[in-house]
Amino acid sequence: MIPYGRQDITQADIDAVVSVLRSDFLTQGPMVPRFERAVADHVGAAHAVAVNSATSALHIACLALGLGAGDWLWTTPTTFVASANCGLYCGAQVDFVDIDSRTYNMCPRALRAKLEVAAREGRLPKIVVPVHLCGQPCDMAAIHALAVEFGFKIIEDASHAIGGRYRGEYVGNCRHSDVTVFSFHPVKIVTTAEGGLATTNDADVARRMELFRSHGITRDPLQMTHAPDGPWYYQQVELGYNYRMTEIQAALGVSQMDRLDEYVAQRHALARRYDTLLASLPVITPWQHPDGYSGLHLYVIRVPSGGNGLSHAAVFEALRAGGIGVNLHYIPVHTQPYYQAMGFAPGDFPEAERYYEEAISLPMYATLTETEQDKVVETLANAVRH
Numbered sequence: 001m002i003p004y005g006r007q008d009i010t011q012a013d014i015d016a017v018v019s020v021l022r023s024d025f026l027t028q029g030p031m032v033p034r035f036e037r038a039v040a041d042h043v044g045a046a047h048a049v050a051v052n053s054a055t056s057a058l059h060i061a062c063l064a065l066g067l068g069a070g071d072w073l074w075t076t077p078t079t080f081v082a083s084a085n086c087g088l089y090c091g092a093q094v095d096f097v098d099i100d101s102r103t104y105n106m107c108p109r110a111l112r113a114k115l116e117v118a119a120r121e122g123r124l125p126k127i128v129v130p131v132h133l134c135g136q137p138c139d140m141a142a143i144h145a146l147a148v149e150f151g152f153k154i155i156e157d158a159s160h161a162i163g164g165r166y167r168g169e170y171v172g173n174c175r176h177s178d179v180t181v182f183s184f185h186p187v188k189i190v191t192t193a194e195g196g197l198a199t200t201n202d203a204d205v206a207r208r209m210e211l212f213r214s215h216g217i218t219r220d221p222l223q224m225t226h227a228p229d230g231p232w233y234y235q236q237v238e239l240g241y242n243y244r245m246t247e248i249q250a251a252l253g254v255s256q257m258d259r260l261d262e263y264v265a266q267r268h269a270l271a272r273r274y275d276t277l278l279a280s281l282p283v284i285t286p287w288q289h290p291d292g293y294s295g296l297h298l299y300v301i302r303v304p305s306g307g308n309g310l311s312h313a314a315v316f317e318a319l320r321a322g323g324i325g326v327n328l329h330y331i332p333v334h335t336q337p338y339y340q341a342m343g344f345a346p347g348d349f350p351e352a353e354r355y356y357e358e359a360i361s362l363p364m365y366a367t368l369t370e371t372e373q374d375k376v377v378e379t380l381a382n383a384v385r386h
Helices: 011-021 031-043 054-064 082-089 108-121 140-150 203-213 247-257 260-277 312-321 350-358 370-385
Strands: 047-051 072-075 093-096 127-129 153-157 179-183 196-200 299-302 359-362
Touching (some): 031 196, 031 247, 054 153, 054 196, 072 082, 072 108, 082 093, 082 127, 140 153, 196 203, 260 299, 260 370, 312 359, 312 370, 350 359
Parallel strands (some): 072 093, 072 127, 127 153, 153 179
Antiparallel strands (some): 047 196
């Protein structure tokens, strides 16, 4: 089976992890700060806070920005459920904004229309979470302009997008947002096995995220209510969580970051080859906005329905049967039973639902060979012909 995603672990990665295993620190040592600095420096952000997953990063970002009961968080329905769940974790209410038909990201026009209605009804969002689906950056300048106009905070969910660029600058520099969140799951562009990280240019937001990731505890006298009782002293000043990243994970991440740009460049080479090989097939290949340089975590085709005899499900099943580990990213969040119980229903976000009815994620990872890619295309061609 050719998987849709796969990590690349080199001897350098193994050596980095073994070095930590032989050290005095398996957690809360020097490697996590080193990894944070490596990511922050690469993307051009002032601060980075590493945690055990991107889900945790989304949660602490919401907390640090003050999201709570009575507030609203808006995101896109075409994402993994964590992009919405982070709002529920804070006691806030969640709503969605439909996607653009070409980029599959949050549509700025739909966002403006929804904001104008919300402003009249007195239920504007406190936080909006645009998701850089497949690694392609959202139209962040347009979304940021709306944030200034309507007064909401922005968390970029860049779980797919490390190494990507928007208007020539790396995703994660937070030029158009308050916080950006990355994922380092094994199928992502670089990995820490499991892990996530949040970047920001706001020192206070970074300090609050650091507190929330580790039980709300500080040893900094400047954050305490009174002078320390002694060198052993700490205080819990927030209700936090155990979201820490281990030294082992961070060491792997530091090693992987050395190859980030190489990995993204290889993904682009594979995408260009897919574009050429699939040009004659009755499928829609990904469109890339000229303002963005995608991280290309995913290469999603669409199998259009209606009048051409193609069945999305049949093509998907034929690919799986042929040894191609395709996947579908994602089932619209608002159609999940948990969210339908809140009142959401099919038909609420038609563009996201049309995307779901047609999307298939083909294998995309830096070590995918041309021979494997040829097999993917041949199997897909047979599937759409039959």
